[in-house]
Amino acid sequence: SEMDKVFSLIDQRLSYMKEVAADKAIKHLAVEDLRQEQKVLQKAMRTAEANHLDADSVKPLFTALMETAKVIQYRYRADWLTTPQIDWQPRKLEEIRADIALSSDLLIKELRRRLSANIGFDQVSRDRLMQIVDEPKLSDADKERIFTALQTVKLKAAKLT
Ligand SMILES: C=C(O[C@@H]1C=C(C(=O)O)C=C[C@H]1O)C(=O)O
Numbered sequence: 193s194e195m196d197k198v199f200s201l202i203d204q205r206l207s208y209m210k211e212v213a214a215d216k217a218i219k220h221l222a223v224e225d226l227r228q229e230q231k232v233l234q235k236a237m238r239t240a241e242a243n244h245l246d247a248d249s250v251k252p253l254f255t256a257l258m259e260t261a262k263v264i265q266y267r268y269r270a271d272w273l274t275t276p277q278i279d280w281q282p283r284k285l286e287e288i289r290a291d292i293a294l295s296s297d298l299l300i301k302e303l304r305r306r307l308s309a310n311i312g313f314d315q316v317s318r319d320r321l322m323q324i325v326d327e328p329k330l331s332d333a334d335k336e337r338i339f340t341a342l343q344t345v346k347l348k349a350a351k352l353t
Contacts, residue, residue: 195311197302199324202338205257205295206264206327212292213265214282217272223265228289229258232296239297241348243304249346250300256341257296260334267329303345313343 216223236254237247272278282288318339325335 195317196320196324198299198306198342199317199321201295201299201302202257202321203325203327205292205299206260206325206330208288208292208295209261209264209327209329210268211282211288212261212285213268213272214278214280215285215288216265217269218278218282223262223269232258232293235293236296236300239300243300244348245300245304245307246346246348249344250303252341252344253338254296256337260330260338263334264327264329304347307345307347313339 213223215221233251233254236250240250241247321339321342322332322335325338
């Protein structure tokens with residue numbers, strides 16, 4: 193439903209991580225790419241600013257999203273050490289990253305819509321997040337981190353002129 197849009201976009205962003213992990217595993221690349229993380233964070237803050245959100249307030253959210261993105265990748269990678277099971281062809285990293293960026297942009301726009309309608313993140317919405325973000329490699333504690341970070345996102349303060 194409309195109320196769950198934020199959570200399904202977060203789930204969508206996380207759903208790309210198995211494919212990212214597979215491409216990196218095949219190429220023997222590290223999971224963590226700090227240069228890319230810097231880019232993702234900068235872009236999220238710019239997009240937030242353009243969407244009337246407080247740019248600094250999206251930092252904890254994107255930090256939590258990138259942390260959980262790495263958690264998922266590390267867990268798949270660990271599994272694949274003992275039971276190699278990449279019997280499919282992942283897309284190139286740049287292609288997957290374009291999809292990830294699209295999910296991030298849509299998430300920010302949806303956050304703006306939601307906060308502008310004065311809909312926040314209460315206990316009921318926490319339970320919805322727990323249900324909708326159903327990435328098998330994430331624990332409830334991982335999801336709880338995302339929820340806590342979501343609660344700090346705020347609209348830009350109105351300018352006093
Ligand atoms: C998803 C990736 O893996 C990690 C997670 C990132 C993210 O969530 O945006 C960015 C860089 C990596 O540290 C990636 O490399 O693109």
